[in-house]
Amino acid sequence: MLQLSGQDASFVYLETPHTPMHIGSVGVYDPATAPGGFVRFKDVLAFIASRLGGARSFRQRLVRVPFDLDHPYWIEDPEFDLEFHVRHIALPRPGDWRQLCIQVARLHARPMDLAKPLWEFTIVEGLDNVEGLPPGCFALVSKVHHAAIDGMSGVEMSAAVHDLDATMSPPASADDWSPEHMPNVADLLMRSYFNSLRQPMRVVETIGRSLPGMARLSASVTKGEVSLSNTGLAPKTRFNARVSPHRVFDAVPFRLAEVRAIKEAVADATVNDVILAVVGGGLRQYLEDKNELPKESLTAMAPISVRGEGEKAALGNLVSAMVIPLGTHIADPLERLKYVHNEAVNSKAMTNAVGARSLADYSQLVPSGLAGLAARLYTRVGAANTHAPVFNTVVTNVPGSRVPLYFCGAKMVAMYGTAPVFDSMGLINPVYSYGDTIAISFTADRGMMPDPEKYAAALQSSFDALKAATLGSSASARPKPAPRPRASARPAPASAPKTKPAPKPAPRRKGAA
Numbered sequence: 178m179l180q181l182s183g184q185d186a187s188f189v190y191l192e193t194p195h196t197p198m199h200i201g202s203v204g205v206y207d208p209a210t211a212p213g214g215f216v217r218f219k220d221v222l223a224f225i226a227s228r229l230g231g232a233r234s235f236r237q238r239l240v241r242v243p244f245d246l247d248h249p250y251w252i253e254d255p256e257f258d259l260e261f262h263v264r265h266i267a268l269p270r271p272g273d274w275r276q277l278c279i280q281v282a283r284l285h286a287r288p289m290d291l292a293k294p295l296w297e298f299t300i301v302e303g304l305d306n307v308e309g310l311p312p313g314c315f316a317l318v319s320k321v322h323h324a325a326i327d328g329m330s331g332v333e334m335s336a337a338v339h340d341l342d343a344t345m346s347p348p349a350s351a352d353d354w355s356p357e358h359m360p361n362v363a364d365l366l367m368r369s370y371f372n373s374l375r376q377p378m379r380v381v382e383t384i385g386r387s388l389p390g391m392a393r394l395s396a397s398v399t400k401g402e403v404s405l406s407n408t409g410l411a412p413k414t415r416f417n418a419r420v421s422p423h424r425v426f427d428a429v430p431f432r433l434a435e436v437r438a439i440k441e442a443v444a445d446a447t448v449n450d451v452i453l454a455v456v457g458g459g460l461r462q463y464l465e466d467k468n469e470l471p472k473e474s475l476t477a478m479a480p481i482s483v484r485g486e487g488e489k490a491a492l493g494n495l496v497s498a499m500v501i502p503l504g505t506h507i508a509d510p511l512e513r514l515k516y517v518h519n520e521a522v523n524s525k526a527m528t529n530a531v532g533a534r535s536l537a538d539y540s541q542l543v544p545s546g547l548a549g550l551a552a553r554l555y556t557r558v559g560a561a562n563t564h565a566p567v568f569n570t571v572v573t574n575v576p577g578s579r580v581p582l583y584f585c586g587a588k589m590v591a592m593y594g595t596a597p598v599f600d601s602m603g604l605i606n607p608v609y610s611y612g613d614t615i616a617i618s619f620t621a622d623r624g625m626m627p628d629p630e631k632y633a634a635a636l637q638s639s640f641d642a643l644k645a646a647t648l649g650s651s652a653s654a655r656p657k658p659a660p661r662p663r664a665s666a667r668p669a670p671a672s673a674p675k676t677k678p679a680p681k682p683a684p685r686r687k688g689a690a
């Protein structure tokens with residue numbers, strides 16, 4: 178048994194029917210590289226079964242302490258059933274990008290069974306009319322509860338089911354997994370009692386570790402190295418209220434080389450600065466079109482990994498965060514990038530002064546029962562509708578592989594991200610990079626963003642304006658942007674598929690079947 182940290186447990190306490198707390202991804206694969214040029218669903222099951230030993234999260238389930246008197250535990254699930262976690266569906270014809278986005282949003286909106294290992298894979302075939310994709314592609318939509326992984330530790334699960342070539346070589350090490358017995362109530366209560374005795378010492382240790390950081394922050398402010406001018410609450414927007422159970426999803430890919438070229442326009446700027454400036458421009462256009470743009474800059478929370486070298490494979494979340502203004506009050510895209518860069522530098526200095534790990538450790542000090550009760554009451558009374566938000570959205574950057582990856586022999590051709598929204602934060606922007614592409618995906622509450630295609634278009638427009646402002650006339654000589662994953666202008670009719678005539682009777686379709 179392994180107990181969840183306070184930070185991991187908080188995602189369990191925040192879980193409600195309206196706010197499922199899982200993250201995930203949407204990988205798109207070309208089966209042309211697989212044996213025989215196609216992938217059957219039974220092949221997928223056999224492949225994943227052979228890789229379960231590569232990540233502990235696959236077969237660990239939660240055990241809650243009665244009345245949430247203490248944080249939950251992970252145990253090796255004695256009732257693990259692979260086919261519960263791996264599902265299979267297909268898009269109806271024509272199988273375009275918008276249909277895939279709708280299906281991903283539906284899958285993401287459904288809470289997971291907290292009495293099972295907290296992950297789900299859904300194979301989605303029928304992507305026959307998505308512009309820019311080879312025929313026969315299928316998608317793997319993954320969901321993993323945030324209590325089990327953060328964006329960085331999720332790499333372990335991804336690595337377990339991906340290869341660097343199409344040969345599908347078996348794992349080098351044997352799978353020596355064995356299930357555990359479910360703990361009894363008396364054992365859980367006894368553990369809770371002894372943990373409560375140690376809690377005062379944890380408080381003293383955490384405060385002691387944070388005091389030097391607070392002193393450094395005070396000195397940095399005094400010297401003018403750090404500014405506190407933008408540390409107030411964020412302006413309230415349509416995204417900062419109580420969320421519904423419904424979601425939308427979309428993604429906009431860009432050439433990574435172009436993003437790197439853009440950052441050179443501002444000294445010491447980073448790829449993340451460019452992405453934040455693009456999100457700021459996208460939000461500015463989206464809200465301005467609705468006559469809802471605040472005069473003050475919107476802000477984004479950016480998670481920071483605090484994993485040490487020896488914690489790369491550690492289960493759960495090891496993250497802190499910083500809040501960065503997005504420059505939505507600035508019309509000029511280059512000036513917005515400069516503003517975002519300066520604010521990011523200031524936010525990093527504040528976080529480094531205090532110590533990102535110390536900030537993460539404070540989550541351990543909240544009593545488990547109180548944390549769960551507070552989360553439930555916050556949702557039930559609709560408190561998010563009554564106060565200004567701490568931040569307006571989240572922008573989380575997950576670096577991906579620079580080399581091609583293969584799932585069940587099929588080559589990955591695109592990767593996008595999904596993430597949870599919750600009361601007071603109805604829009605999140607996961608940023609995934611893969612190969613020569615970086616994509617800004619987003620998950621939002623459907624009531625707050627009923628028109629996700631308009632926000633996607635605003636992000637593309639924001640990027641194009643920033644590219645024109647920074648690269649100037651040279652932009653036209655650079656490679657064209659990554660193809661926008663949209664449906665074709667003239668979808669093929671159901672009686673005339675895009676790749677082949679309708680057979681009688683229909684044989685097995687290429688892709689995951």
